[in-house]
Amino acid sequence: MGLYLGDKTLGLSLVAGAGFLGFILRNKVFSLIEKRYKIEKYSTISAYKQKS
Numbered sequence: 001m002g003l004y005l006g007d008k009t010l011g012l013s014l015v016a017g018a019g020f021l022g023f024i025l026r027n028k029v030f031s032l033i034e035k036r037y038k039i040e041k042y043s044t045i046s047a048y049k050q051k052s
Helices: 006-052
Strands: none
Touching: none
């Protein structure tokens, strides 16, 4: 995308910025994934209990 809008330096800057942003937000994203996993896990367990 950087090559279409500018030059290689802009492209490299966009990739570096995306990596830096991902590094900063990783804890927040992992906590959201963990919360969603727990919700799905317990709903699946309760569904199996109701089936029996």
